Amino acid sequence: MSQTSATPLAPVEIPSIPLAQIAPWALFFGLLGLLAIFFVSADQGAVSIPSGMLLHEFVHDGRHLLGYPCH
Ligand SMILES: [Zn+2]
Known part of the structure; x- marks a missing residue:
């Protein structure tokens, strides 16, 4: 027997982050990802610097895992 006691849930507040606040971080990590893709x-x-x-x-x-040609 299933008991379905309907307890009211508290409303969940979803935080909103302004685009101007997150854009520099998105750009930074996007460039970091492009750099990682380039090196791989x-x-x-x-x-390379070294x-x-x-x-x-x-x-x-x-490189081999992702199927890039290597040797
Ligand atoms: Zn290889």
């Missing part, structure tokens, strides 16, 4: 997909060590294949090797498994 296209970086071959030519433009020159060489360090970042390439660091994201190498992610």
Whole structure:
């Protein structure tokens, strides 16, 4: 036997964040994501700040996991 006691729920207030307040953070994390996608997909060590294949090797498994051509 199911008991359906209807207790009134308190109304949930959804906080609203103004767009002007969240836009700089969205831009920052969007650019950070694009940078991560670049390093995973296209970086071959030519433009890396620590020159060489360090970042390439660091994201190498992610590159293969996502199906980017590598070697
Ligand atoms: Zn590879």
